[in-house]
Amino acid sequence: MVAGAVSQAFSSRSARRGWIGFALFLPSLLLMLGFLFYPFALNVYTSFFSKHLIRPRNKFVGFDNYVYLFDRKYFWLVIENEIIWTVFSVFFQVVLGLAVALLLNQKLRGINIARAFVILPWVTPVVITVLMWKWILNELYGIINHILMGLGLIDSAISFWSSPAMAMGTLIAINVWWGFPFMTIIFLAGLKSIDPHLYEAAKVDGASPWQQFIFVTLPGLKHFIAVAVLVRTIWIFTFFDLIWIATKGGPSYHTTLLPHLTYLQAFQSYHLGRAAAISVILILCLVLYLIVFFRVYRHEEQA
Amino acid sequence: MNWAQKRKMMRALNYALVVLVTLIVLFPVLWMVSSSLKTEADLFTLPPTLLPEPVSTEGxxxxxxxxxxxxxxxxxxxxxxxxxxxxxxxxxxxxxxxxxxxxxxxxxxxxxxxxxxxxxxxxxxxxxxxxxxxxxxxxxxxxxxxxxxxxxxxxxxxxxxxxxxxxxxxxxxxxxxxxxxxxxxxxxxxxxxxxxxxxxxxxxxxxxxxxxxxxxxxxxxxxxxxxxxxxxxxxxxxxxxxxxxxxxxxxxxxxxxxxxxxxxxxxxxxxxxxxxxxx
Amino acid sequence: MAEVQLRSVYKSFGDKEVIHGVDLDVADHEFMVFVGPSGCGKSTLLRLIAGLEEVSGGEISIGGERVDELPPAKRGCAMVFQSYALYPNMTVYQNMGFSLRLARANKEFIRARVHEAAETLQITELLDRKPKQLSGGQRQRVAIGRAIVREPRVFLFDEPLSNLDAKLRVQMRIELAKLHRKLAATMIYVTHDQVEAMTMADKIIVLRDGYVEQVGRPLELYHTPANLFVAGFIGSPAMNFMSGRILDCSDNAVSVVLDGGLGMSVPCRPKNGATQGAPIQLGVRPEHLNIDGHGDLQIPGKVFAAERLGGETYVYVITKEGKEITVHAPGDKVVSEGDEIVVGVSAESAHLFEQHGNAFERLAA
Incomplete structure (x- = not known):
């Protein structure tokens, strides 16, 4: 009744006024439909055609684009990369994000300044992130190599980008640094939502700090962790910028993800049909993930 | 050490930890800023210096x-x-x-x-x-x-x-x-x-x-x-x-x-x- | 002149009708209170008058001019909201002057009006503050001040005191009554609290489920409630009801027998349909009962609780039939839990309601 009051004043005095509301929203809606929904649909459509970016070629080829991709060895390598990249990135972002959130959740003077500083990686443009990490990890002049050698942990400088495993590990590390503050912010909000009396009750019951964490903090954060994992997984799975700027997917496809494959097919091979097919595969992966995620989540909720 | 002293110690440790973590997180940024203010020669000196000396705006x-x-x-x-x-x-x-x-x-x-x-x-x-x-x-x-x-x-x-x-x-x-x-x-x-x-x-x-x-x-x-x-x-x-x-x-x-x-x-x-x- | 008239006003939200054809006349300068339990439609009715909701049928006029097609600001009403709805981004002064500013009044005029209203409410020293810096009572005054500044034909109050603590509420009640006398404006006031209604109103309208149950002066409602609902709603603690049957009726009295077998004759004018053997409800207010057994009817029972307030005592009695009765007794009466007593009822104080809940017209009142 209350919520209806203002809309009443809008809509029912005359039908014309209801349209004002729609008109206010319309520009946003049109832009979203035109540039977000339509492209999405166009992708699915194009994936069944052999279409060239520059030459006017447009032929229906059924599932040929998909078959072509499934026949490539590098396609399966890319899928493997995706899984490693996503799982490790999300896992370490959650763990680090949670640890820092717990640290920053204390009542200390000046803690707000620390909170403001800790968000900084997340608002740092990816380009700059790659730039500074490349400088830190530089084989000759990088401070990390210098420190590690100074501590006697390694004998000769590490080349962080040369071997496939090393490159992937380095990229994941950078991604964790860049993305964990997002988790921290969400978890800080989550921690704030836990009733402080629960901790007092647990303390009175004789729970150790670790037990308090297991029995009060984690259950209280469950929902927040789920949301953060859901959002970040989709994000990281389709994350183009970081790897592209750092390694361009190299060495030889060993850090390439589906988004890079899309880009390569579209803007280097000019084969739009295949690029679209990769996009569709990517969407299907995400849909599959969402289904599994919600199955598990609902199961957890009921348990 | 009595309880009150222990609490004080914990508090100081806590502070130190917060500052340390913040510094580690910010390190790449700080290092970039510091490096950007070095002369070209200093930038590629081994071992690297922590702070730019002299400060240079060449970059x-x-x-x-x-x-x-x-x-x-x-x-x-x-x-x-x-x-x-x-x-x-x-x-x-x-x-x-x-x-x-x-x-x-x-x-x-x-x-x-x-x-x-x-x-x-x-x-x-x-x-x-x-x-x-x-x-x-x-x-x-x-x-x-x-x-x-x-x-x-x-x-x-x-x-x-x-x-x-x-x-x-x-x-x-x-x-x-x-x-x-x-x-x-x-x-x-x-x-x-x-x-x-x-x-x-x-x-x-x-x-x-x-x-x-x-x-x-x-x-x-x-x-x-x-x-x-x-x-x-x-x-x-x-x-x-x-x-x-x-x-x-x-x-x-x-x-x-x-x-x-x-x-x-x-x-x-x-x-x-x-x-x-x-x- | 600012009388308010409602003619068969209907209101539906979607396909749910919440106001079912209300007719109402509020006279000029009258203090009218809408009272009823939550969800009875009293706030909706007020918002219909204000123009915040639109009527689904019927007519509303203010001062003889039809207003239900006019936008809220053109109706000459000012409203005080339950949450006060002070604009948090403006000072008290700006809050109070906002409507005049929107109407493009000149600055001097606004200043004069705001200061005049502020003096009336003794909030002159608060004019430069922001709402956040005010206490609940002060916010309440500002909200009223904002209404006064507009010099409206009709003041509308939507449960304005319900966010205040008990002591402040009593104080504001008195001040509002004073303000009404001073401004001599028409005021319509919504509340769920029958005490507020009884103490402030010139006239009360009791609503239930979107229907008008009764309209009248406070004491009329108290002495001659039109039906069971009004009888139970008005008066605190609530009226006691006992069921029974009609034994016999004449033109000016009805004899009844209660479920336990006790009987008495109540002076009233029976309605048609009051036939022998028809079920009825007998109602008596706690303050009209005594625990000494005086009167035309004696009901034996056992005290199961007594609330001693000092000056008075409420005695809760359970009869042999298991019926609970509240009795108001002077504070010096000595009763305690478990006492066997006899509750006395005098015939003149009793109310009779036929099976559909409508009252028989009382002859004793």
Whole structure:
């Protein structure tokens, strides 16, 4: 009744006024439909055609684009990369994000300044992130190599980008640094939502700090962790910028993800049909993930 | 050691830990700033020195002398500010309509905004390129500005709608009784009250546009229209990295975000949590 | 002149009708209170008058002019909201002057009006503050001040005191009554609290489920409630009801027998349908009962609780039939839990309601 009051004043005095509301929203809606929904649909459509970016070629080829991709060895390598990249990135972002959130959740003077500083990686443009990490990890002049050698942990400088495993590990590390503050912010909000009396009750019951964490903090954060994992997984799975700027997917496809494959097919091979097919595969992966995620989540909720 | 002393110790340790973690997290940034202020010779000295000695602005000078960088800087400023203003104009009204005005399909739209937000940019990049090419906006900063606006709309709509929903409708009713029109009440009462939300939305749009790489990278081909992330990325991807100038550019790109972030960190956190938690 | 008239006003939300054809006349300068339990439609009715909701049918006029097609600001009503709805971004002064500013009044005029209203309410020293810096009572005054500044034909109050603590509420009640006398304006006041209604109103309208149950002066409602609902709603603690049957009726009396077998004759004018053997409800207010057994009817029972307030005592009695009765007794009466007592009822104080809940017209009142 209350919520209806203002809309009443809008809509029912005359039908014309209801349209004002729609008109206010319309520009946003049109832009979203035109540039977000339509492209999405166009992708699915194009994936069944052999279409060239520059030459006017447009032929229906059924599932040929998909078959072509499934026949490539590098396609399966890319899928493997995706899984490693996503799982490790999300896992370490959650763990680090949670640890820092717990640290920053204390009542200390000046803690707000620390909170403001800790968000900084997340608002740092990816380009700059790659730039500074490349400088830190530089084989000759990088401070990390210098420190590690100074501590006697390694004998000769590490080349962080040369071997496939090393490159992937380095990229994941950078991604964790860049993305964990997002988790921290969400978890800080989550921690704030836990009733402080629960901790007092647990303390009175004789729970150790670790037990308090297991029995009060984690259950209280469950929902927040789920949301953060859901959002970040989709994000990281389709994350183009970081790897592209750092390694361009190299060495030889060993850090390439589906988004890079899309880009390569579209803007280097000019084969739009295949690029679209990769996009569709990517969407299907995400849909599959969402289904599994919600199955598990609902199961957890009921348990 | 008695209990009180032990507590004091714990407190000091805690402080030390917070400071240490903050420093570690910020280390790459601090190191970039420090390195950017070194002379070219010092930059490549082994072992590296922690602080620049002497402080040198060589890097900044050579960065600012580069025409590509300066063009990109002005492009980025225009694109980021322009798309932020466009985004706010659209989403302030759109979000208000979604929050308060009943119209056909409203609740459906409100739900689907988030789906739009979740659509990864890579899925859109080819079609958007084709559309922009068709509109003859592919290689232009106007095109980039429009597309940045588009990708910022869903999140800002969602964020502002959440803020508007927290404003009691009695306030608008009071304004209507006082003789304001719906739109008048919105401008004079709702927007001033929702300033934290508006600030957060504006800040998000700005940062997102300022940092956006992929779409600008695909859309723009000529040097005159490139934005900062594109120019910097091309330098990094390129064969030979001119570290001194690059690090200085990095600092220049980071400065506006750094200050915005520190000044408005409260709004940023509030906005992000409103947006993310309710998702 | 600012009388308010409602003619068969209907209101539906979607396909749910919440106001079912209300007719109402509020005289000029009258203090009218809408009272009823939550969800009875009293707030909706007020919002219909204000123009915040639109009527689905019927007519509303103020001062003889039809207003239900006019936008809220053109109706000459000012409203005080339950949450006060002060604009948090404006000072008290700006809050109070906002409507005049919207009407493009000149600055001097606004200043004069705001200061005049502020003096009336003794909030002059608060004019530069923001609502956040005010206490609940002060916010309440500002909200009223904002209404006064407009010099409206009709003041509308939507449960304005319900967010205040008990002591402040009593104080504001008295001040509102004073303000009404001073401004001599028409006021319509919504509350769920029957004490507020009884103490402030010139006239009360009791609503239930979107229907008008009764309209009248406070004491009329108290002494001659039209039906069971009004009888139970008005008066505190609530009226006691006992069921029984009609034994016999004449033109000016009805004899009844209660479920336990006790009987008495109540002076009243029976309605048609009051036939022998028809079920009825007998109602008596706690303050009209005594625990000494005086009167035309004696009901034996056992005290199961006694609330001693000092000056008075409420005695809760359970009869042999298991019926609970509340009795109001002077504070010096000595009773305690478990006492066997006899509750006395005098015939003149009793109310009779036929099976549909409508009252028989009382002859004793």
């Amino acid at each position: 900044y000078e050579s960065a600012l002398e580069r025409p590509t960088f300066m063009v990109a800087l002005s492009n980025s400023i225009v694109v980021a500010i322009g798309s932020t203003i466009l985004t706010l104009i659209m989403t302030l009204h759109g979000a208000y309509a979604l929050a308060r005005v009943k119209f056909f399909g409203r609740d459906f739209f409100a739900k689907f905004i988030l789906c739009f937000y979740m659509v990864p940019a890579i899925l859109l990049v080819i079609p958007i390129y084709l559309i922009m090419r068709w509109m003859h906006l592919a290689d232009s900063i106007i095109g980039v500005m429009i597309i940045h606006t588009v990708i910022n709309i869903p999140f800002c709509l969602w964020l502002l709608r959440a803020f508007f929903l927290t404003v009691p409708s009695e306030l608008e009713e009071a304004a209507i009784m006082d003789g304001a029109s719906i739109i008048g009440a919105f401008y004079r009462i709702i927007i001033p009250i929702s300033m934290p939300g508006v600030a957060a939305a504006g800040l998000f749009s700005f940062i997102a546009s300022w940092s956006e790489f992929l779409l600008a990278y695909v859309l723009v081909t000529s040097n005159a229209n490139k934005t900062l992330p594109v120019v910097l990325a091309e330098e990094i991807i390129g064969f030979e990295m001119r570290w001194q100038a690059l690090l200085a550019m990095g600092v220049i790109v980071l400065i506006p975000i750094f200050f915005a972030c520190l000044l408005f960190s409260r709004y940023l956190i509030e906005g992000l949590t409103t947006g993310a938690v309710k998702a």
